Amino acid sequence: MSASDTASGAPSGAAAAGRGLDQISPEGAAGVRFRGVTKAFGANVVLRDLDLDVAPAERVVVIGPSGSGKTTILRTTMTLERPDSGTIEIGGRHLYHEESDGRLRPAREKHIREVRSDVGMVFQHFNLFPHLTALENVMLAPMKVHGKSREEARDRGMYLLDTVGLAHAANQTPGQLSGGQKQRVAIARSCACEPKVMLFDEVTSALDPELVGEVLSVLRDIAALGTTTMLLVTHEMGFASEIADRVLMFDDGQVIEQGPPDQVLGDPRHERTKAFLGAVRSH
């Protein structure tokens, strides 16, 4: 899908930015640092000694063939998978390790939970809580994790749902929403935690084509603010070149090429990047 396609059918768009999406992440952004991260599932090595630096508020798009491990980058950052070796830092704090006497030791669960609370993730299949309404989905974490009162959480939840253009659907359950609406609720839910790093795992891949635009439009709003670090795995090349500061081409557990979107997507140097982009564009 090209950039011009995604610009249409956007329910919130610039109007949402005008309503002050900047309140979403008042705390600012945090950088991410991978050092020598390796992860294997059985004999299948999906991250090979990966070094990766993402600056605060940087917007990085990860592309690459299916099974290349790009999703695992996000999942290890969210602690959904534990790396086999290596270290990950979020905002200068080790995620899986604690320092004592100048040495790194495996962190306790409490430490991991604390560091992880700076990170939010939006999933390919939304993963909304089906037994809760859209508003309750958004309110749950602020109330239970961040100690907000019910009124506070409701006001904020309604504000966020309004921002993604779904104030009217606040009392509907996910089963009553379309895929695009579900994904927008999921993004609002993630924003409610005010994460310093937001991870987006192929968030439009499970959507019908005509619903992709509305979700990308919300992502564009968040990117335009520049107040949160964004790490996106996507197959929307037009969208990637539009919002990314940097594009990583990922294959076989490693970054094989990276640079500004114009360069990586427009003038790829690596053979496998060329082949991958050719395959993506030809279909």
Place this chain on the structure above:
Amino acid sequence: MGATRTRQAPEAPDPAAVFRPHRRWYRRPGVVVPVALVVIGYALLAGAVQEPGSYAPEVYPDGDLRFDWNFFVYLVPMMLTGLLVTAKATLWGFAAALVLGFLLALGRRSRRAWVRWPVTAGIEFVRSTPLLVQLFFWQASVRAVDWIALQPLEILTLGLGIHYATYCSEAYRAGINSVPAGQWEAATSLSLGPVTTWTRVIIPQAVPNVLPALGNYLVAAFKDAPMGFIVNVHGLLFFANSIRDTAFRPVEPYLLAGLGFLLVSIPAAWAVRLLEKRISYERI
């Protein structure tokens, strides 16, 4: 829906399902320990057996097999008293089973092997032995300990509670496993704590799946409750037996006892089915 991509990451982050390389059977604790236990068990039994012993069943007189309507009506209040006792044991026992079963299900899912193993072994042990034997066991155990004085009804409640706790725990486990991995991941991505994750995300989704199974177990527990007769609980079966033995009339008391069970079982089964229907309606 658009193309769903396969990803290399396993879908279910079950803490128990850690990747392990292939090992020969004699190097797997999961094979060796149960086999050893079975062998030791048989050895102990073989060593303990002295001689078969003699068993002579008592012969009861046939009694009067004609049906006497007046006697039947006369017995109804006694039957209801027995029914009440049986129902009481069932309800208390099952209430205990619901709570204990959940704890067992959590224990069986524990990340710590020293919790998971004993709990799993205990569940399997209780599930694969008859309730009748367990009731005798509890009765003997209680008698053996001086500072515990349990009434027959309490022994039955204890036995039913523990027996059905293991069944409930398996139902809970199935219900918990039926919650998609994505729900756990969403809870992690929102940094929900374990308590919130369980009470707000997992249990509300797991319990509707489990309710029909739990309902069936409740009915089954009620039908097992008359076994309390062997530890002297004055329930439905005890009522029927004692009338037979004193009045020498078996027809009326047993008909009444059967009626008493029907009175409870049929509405209960019906309620369970209704519940099932209602849940499947709500879960679109």
